[in-house]
Amino acid sequence: MTNLEKIAFVGVGRMGANMARRLKDSGFTVAAVYDVHTPAAQELAQELGGTVATELKTVTASADVIITVVTDDRAMKSIFTGGLLTGAKGKLFINCATVTPAIHEWVQQRCQAKGAQSLEACMASSITQARQGTLYLMCGGEREAFDRALPILEKLGTSPRYIGAAGKAAQVKALVNMVMNANTAALAEGLGLGDALGLDLTMLREVFSQTGARSGVLQTDGEDMQNRDHACFFSAAHAAKDSGIALKLAKAQHLNLPLAAATKKQYDRMVQAGLGGLDKSGIAELTFKGRGKGVGTGN
Amino acid sequence: MTNLEKIAFVGVGRMGANMARRLKDSGFTVAAVYDVHTPAAQELAQELGGTVATELKTVTASADVIITVVTDDRAMKSIFTGGLLTGAKGKLFINCATVTPAIHEWVQQRCQAKGAQSLEACMASSITQARQGTLYLMCGGEREAFDRALPILEKLGTSPRYIGAAGKAAQVKALVNMVMNANTAALAEGLGLGDALGLDLTMLREVFSQTGARSGVLQTDGEDMQNRDHACFFSAAHAAKDSGIALKLAKAQHLNLPLAAATKKQYDRMVQAGLGGLDKSGIAELTFKGRGKGVGTGN
Numbered sequence: 001m002t003n004l005e006k007i008a009f010v011g012v013g014r015m016g017a018n019m020a021r022r023l024k025d026s027g028f029t030v031a032a033v034y035d036v037h038t039p040a041a042q043e044l045a046q047e048l049g050g051t052v053a054t055e056l057k058t059v060t061a062s063a064d065v066i067i068t069v070v071t072d073d074r075a076m077k078s079i080f081t082g083g084l085l086t087g088a089k090g091k092l093f094i095n096c097a098t099v100t101p102a103i104h105e106w107v108q109q110r111c112q113a114k115g116a117q118s119l120e121a122c123m124a125s126s127i128t129q130a131r132q133g134t135l136y137l138m139c140g141g142e143r144e145a146f147d148r149a150l151p152i153l154e155k156l157g158t159s160p161r162y163i164g165a166a167g168k169a170a171q172v173k174a175l176v177n178m179v180m181n182a183n184t185a186a187l188a189e190g191l192g193l194g195d196a197l198g199l200d201l202t203m204l205r206e207v208f209s210q211t212g213a214r215s216g217v218l219q220t221d222g223e224d225m226q227n228r229d230h231a232c233f234f235s236a237a238h239a240a241k242d243s244g245i246a247l248k249l250a251k252a253q254h255l256n257l258p259l260a261a262a263t264k265k266q267y268d269r270m271v272q273a274g275l276g277g278l279d280k281s282g283i284a285e286l287t288f289k290g291r292g293k294g295v296g297t298g299n
Numbered sequence: 300m301t302n303l304e305k306i307a308f309v310g311v312g313r314m315g316a317n318m319a320r321r322l323k324d325s326g327f328t329v330a331a332v333y334d335v336h337t338p339a340a341q342e343l344a345q346e347l348g349g350t351v352a353t354e355l356k357t358v359t360a361s362a363d364v365i366i367t368v369v370t371d372d373r374a375m376k377s378i379f380t381g382g383l384l385t386g387a388k389g390k391l392f393i394n395c396a397t398v399t400p401a402i403h404e405w406v407q408q409r410c411q412a413k414g415a416q417s418l419e420a421c422m423a424s425s426i427t428q429a430r431q432g433t434l435y436l437m438c439g440g441e442r443e444a445f446d447r448a449l450p451i452l453e454k455l456g457t458s459p460r461y462i463g464a465a466g467k468a469a470q471v472k473a474l475v476n477m478v479m480n481a482n483t484a485a486l487a488e489g490l491g492l493g494d495a496l497g498l499d500l501t502m503l504r505e506v507f508s509q510t511g512a513r514s515g516v517l518q519t520d521g522e523d524m525q526n527r528d529h530a531c532f533f534s535a536a537h538a539a540k541d542s543g544i545a546l547k548l549a550k551a552q553h554l555n556l557p558l559a560a561a562t563k564k565q566y567d568r569m570v571q572a573g574l575g576g577l578d579k580s581g582i583a584e585l586t587f588k589g590r591g592k593g594v595g596t597g598n
Binding site: 124125136138161163168171172175176177178179180182183185186187189190192193194196197199203204207208210211212213214215216217220246249250253254255256257258259260261262263265266287289 | 423424435437460462467470471474475476477478479481482484485486488489491492493495496498502503506507509510511512513514515516519545548549552553554555556557558559560561562564565586588
């Protein structure tokens with residue numbers, strides 16, 4: 001364990017912080033952390049024994065590998081034009097945010113121009129998996145960057161998967177979330193209507209699980225929809241964003257995807273009603289009778 | 300095996316015929332079969348050694364238990380007003396078609412008025428399962444009727460399930476199919492967009508299966524969508540009908556279900572384009588670039 005590369009983090013929200021904890025537990029040095037929300041960075045640095053960076057160039061200077069877990073396209077652009085590439089030669093940037101696939105290509109070009117490497121590492125899992133090191137990681141970029149990142153990726157996830165060129169993993173991730181979100185919206189409708197008909201929802205979920213209605217989201221979100229337990233693992237706002245990314249890709253391909261569009265509309269309604277911070281299972285608040293006061297009836 | 304009740308069938312399409320074969324294999328006497336499409340009934344009667352009934356009252360006279368597997372509400376109404384209840388006292392009618400829940404209540408009332416019993420036995424499986432006796436059966440009606448039917452149901456399915464009063468099983472079935480159809484439509488969109496983006500679909504299906512995008516229809520329909528193998532197990536026309544039943548239930552409850560509505564629209568488009576006879580997986584013909592010529596682009 002002597003040749004481990006030093007790590008720094010940009011973006012230590014719930015995902016990023018748990019990934020940092022996991023790597024620290026696995027023997028890595030988390031040399032610096034940075035977050036636009038400074039108190040979060042301070043707390044985590046104290047916990048993990050690293051420093052809080054207040055400038056992006058300090059982050060890059062402090063480590064060999066910089067892991068970025070920011071919120072969206074805008075944040076990605078802003079860190080990579082805002083100092084993160086200062087003194088970046090020889091460094092590896094691993095980018096874990098779910099962003100538009102084209103952003104990953106743009107980041108790779110900028111990194112390569114500075115003599116740095118970049119890898120997109122899209123995560124199709126959530127906070128618990130981040131802490132336990134069981135993330136499902138889909139990677140895109142140069143094969144060489146993937147190989148260099150592997151000792152780190154293997155501590156974060158069970159079997160990191162190389163998908164292809166930069167942006168390809170983000171495409172796959174967008175498709176995963178698009179389908180997952182639609183299945184979630186459909187499940188909420190099924191349980192909502194079942195509830196309105198006076199059916200026992202525990203029975204109904206069991207029948208779903210034994211028939212063609214079964215799905216991953218039935219396992220992860222079904223009981224929460226029934227119990228209105230919408231503590232956030234993957235927010236409705238993120239669901240709206242991710243379905244939106246997929247719909248943009250579809251538009252560019254002149255494809256009409258009515259289910260994805262209907263799903264995005266539902267998650268947009270949640271955001272508009274101030275429910276964007278609920279877990280994606282909160283979409284059931286739109287489809288159960290007597291729930292979701294003030295959410296409006298849609299169209 | 301001496302006290303087995305004699306059985307007759309009304310409706311021997313692919314499902315009904317295979318159920319009859321299975322019961323014959325299991326030691327039951329299939330005394331008579333009836334179908335509006337007479338040649339189908341003649342062939343099956345010859346195969347199973349029963350008689351072809353040309354009148355509904357003959358079906359009822361020939362057996363203790365009459366299993367009906369007809370296509371829709373109209374067909375159910377027409378057989379139960381068209382002679383099937385003549386001499387029905389003491390007989391048991393097991394009704395397996397997917398029809399509007401209210402029809403099952405109506406059938407039960409008519410049967411009870413004649414001193415007969417009725418049971419709805421909704422099937423959430425397909426032709427192969429019918430032949431093998433592994434149907435997933437959801438039953439609604441009087442408990443007594445369920446108990447009487449059990450020796451037969453146990454040969455048709457693995458663990459027949461008593462759901463509740465007449466119509467309740469049909470409600471659950473409608474919900475199962477509504478969610479299944481929406482998941483199918485969403486999967487077709489995910490694979491269609493993946494294909495347009497040049498992603499390897501075998502890889503994409505594997506990623507789906509390991510992430511939140513996993514579902515029953517991914518297992519049953521994913522590969523078929525990729526290979527355009529739409530040999531019919533559960534037709535697009537049936538999918539349109541079943542989602543329609545669920546949407547009517549929702550309307551009566553003043554619930555707005557946009558995913559179910561978008562799904563029905565897609566299956567309606569298939570029917571309008573003359574593709575209603577394809578398997579439900581054929582919905583991928585609407586979402587893959589370069590497929591489905593003449594299907595129109597939707598809206």
